[in-house]
Amino acid sequence: MMNRFRMHIWYFGRVQGVGFRYQTRNLATGFEVAGTVRNLLDGRVELIAEGSRDELEAFRIAIRESGLGPMIRDEQVNWSAGSGGFRGFEIVQ
Numbered sequence: 001m002m003n004r005f006r007m008h009i010w011y012f013g014r015v016q017g018v019g020f021r022y023q024t025r026n027l028a029t030g031f032e033v034a035g036t037v038r039n040l041l042d043g044r045v046e047l048i049a050e051g052s053r054d055e056l057e058a059f060r061i062a063i064r065e066s067g068l069g070p071m072i073r074d075e076q077v078n079w080s081a082g083s084g085g086f087r088g089f090e091i092v093q
Helices: 020-028 053-065
Strands: 005-013 034-039 045-051 072-081 089-091
Touching: 005 053, 020 034, 020 045, 020 053, 020 089, 045 053, 053 072
Parallel strands: 034 089
Antiparallel strands: 005 045, 005 072, 034 045
């Protein structure tokens, strides 16, 4: 069984009100990842995803290289062991 990792990203910039969560969810369908994306009250977007390290890195790059890239001013990424607690990839409130 492959090692599962958790990638926790906080996105900064003009990332709310621009379809960021929906675009991220759509991008996730092209990768073997599971997790959530949501808006935070302070204007950031929080993404939590689990999968293999390679898939997660590719997903992260795809987000940056999509139409969302120009909206992202900065991102903070934390890595940890995956828990296997996600099914699919969804937008949460």
